[in-house]
Amino acid sequence: MTGGWLRTGEVADAAGVNVQTLRYYHRRGLLKEPRRSNGGHRLYPPEAVTVLRVIKAAQRLGFTLGEVAELLETASRRHGRPDGGLRARAAAKLAEVERKIADLEAIRRTLTEALDAGCDDLVACAASPRCPLPFSPQPGDGQRSSTVAA
Amino acid sequence: MTGGWLRTGEVADAAGVNVQTLRYYHRRGLLKEPRRSNGGHRLYPPEAVTVLRVIKAAQRLGFTLGEVAELLETASRRHGRPDGGLRARAAAKLAEVERKIADLEAIRRTLTEALDAGCDDLVACAASPRCPLPFSPQPGDGQRSSTVAA
DNA sequence: GGTAAGCCTGTACCTCGGTACCGGATGCAA
DNA sequence: TTGCATCCGGTACCGAGGTACAGGCTTACC
Structure with missing residues (x-):
């Protein structure tokens, strides 16, 4: 046995x-x-x-x-x-996953807008008021991105 | 000037x-x-x-x-x-982002199911047929996860 | 001209989840 | 007993995106 x-x-x-x-x-x-x-x-x-x-x-x-x-x-x-403790941790992880989904959805929106606007040159876009891309420095720019990567 | x-x-x-x-x-x-x-x-x-x-x-x-x-x-x-080349690359990136969102949504579903089922002990869950967590080895287990992490 | 702040190069270190290689010891079967 | 597969511990490396430190030079201001 x-x-x-x-x-x-x-x-x-x-x-x-x-x-x-x-x-x-x-x-x-x-x-x-x-x-x-x-x-x-x-x-x-x-x-x-x-x-x-x-x-x-x-x-x-x-x-x-x-x-x-x-x-x-x-x-x-x-x-x-x-x-x-699993339930509590799973709930916390769920919240974390939902934050990531929300972040990625914001990215998706922005990409879609850029495609709709016909953006085709980043550097030119940075000077155009019609471009939807967020070029101004954002909080968290200096740190680990923690949400997004390839 | x-x-x-x-x-x-x-x-x-x-x-x-x-x-x-x-x-x-x-x-x-x-x-x-x-x-x-x-x-x-x-x-x-x-x-x-x-x-x-x-x-x-x-x-x-x-x-x-x-x-x-x-x-x-x-x-x-x-x-x-x-x-x-920006448009093409943005479109490809959009597809990538959408894949990630789909992956995270699958995780969200599983976490929600586990919470609904009241799972509170991973090791016990692994033995229970009522637990929704996927314990069987999955393709890609041996590699870089590439999509998910904290 | 003195002094402090800023800049230079080079190198090392960090996280995360592994993977790879080394020289040597063990386990098992024929 | 021999031979080969496996396992041992230790160490080094990957990639992504930086950050930090050391030792020395330059620049700017008073």
């Missing part, structure tokens, strides 16, 4: 993840160190695969690895009791 | 940008090297401020610095002639 222990590569394969990534998650504190073989090789219980899937699912929801680490930690500390 | 030349710090201030950032843009090829004083200090024409504003405006539209560099280069090469 003591299900087979899995080696690093097996866990990585089962979760669809690179072995290096697994080691990286250890360094980041997302995975706790499993038992070791006599020779020092890691031996994981099958649940480790579930934890990895959970991590990937949370990432797909927009949580950073730091946030995932917190999520896993509070989940294991307050196990089973209501308000494991 | 030869308006006053501006020094690095003056250009940076006027455009609301860090002096280091200005130098960084030079390294990236976004700004061409201006004339120098006898002692080697850069002396910018007032138009340099406009170029910086253009760069910041393009960034706000979601263009990367690499894309901005291209935009500025083609703008200066095909100056004034129709199809400076």
Whole structure:
């Protein structure tokens, strides 16, 4: 009944993840160190695969690895009791996602307006009062954009 | 009529940008090297401020610095002639922005569903068929997320 | 001419989420 | 026992968009 222990590569394969990534998650504190073989090789219980899937699912929801680490930690500390903190954090993340959507929609609007106006030369546009592009310095220009990038 | 030349710090201030950032843009090829004083200090024409504003405006539209560099280069090469390339690039960027919005909307849906379902423990959720979170490995899990992050 | 502010180049560092490479040790099967 | 796949820890690197610091020179003002 003591299900087979899995080696690093097996866990990585089962979760669809690179072995290096697994080691990286250890360094980041997302995975706790499993038992070791006599020779020092890691031996994981099958649940480790579930934890990895959970991590990937949370990432797909927009949580950073730091946030995932917190999520896993509070989940294991307050196990089973209501308000494991996930609901509150999910609500906060939802608000964050909605802010990003709003930012991108503003960008979409501006791009659409520029296309409608037939803008075809940035530098010429900067001098034209008919161009809809926002050329004046904006708050937050000097910092990380945090919302937008390619 | 030869308006006053501006020094690095003056250009940076006027455009609301860090002096280091200005130098960084030079390294990236976004700004061409201006004339120098006898002692080697850069002396910018007032138009340099406009170029910086253009760069910041393009960034706000979601263009990367690499894309901005291209935009500025083609703008200066095909100056004034129709199809400076901005329209096509803006259209492509618009499509990109719309993809990102769609991705974020999918995330928003999933977060909302998880909140509605009352999910409060990721690890427990992973075992429950009632949980709406996508725990199975997804294509693209092993790579750069490119769309989502905090 | 003195002094302070500003500028010069070069280099290092930051975040985020990994990925890659190294030399050496281990595990497992034939 | 031999051979090969795998794993170990450590370290370095990617890209994007900057920021910071060090050590030395220039410019501007009084």
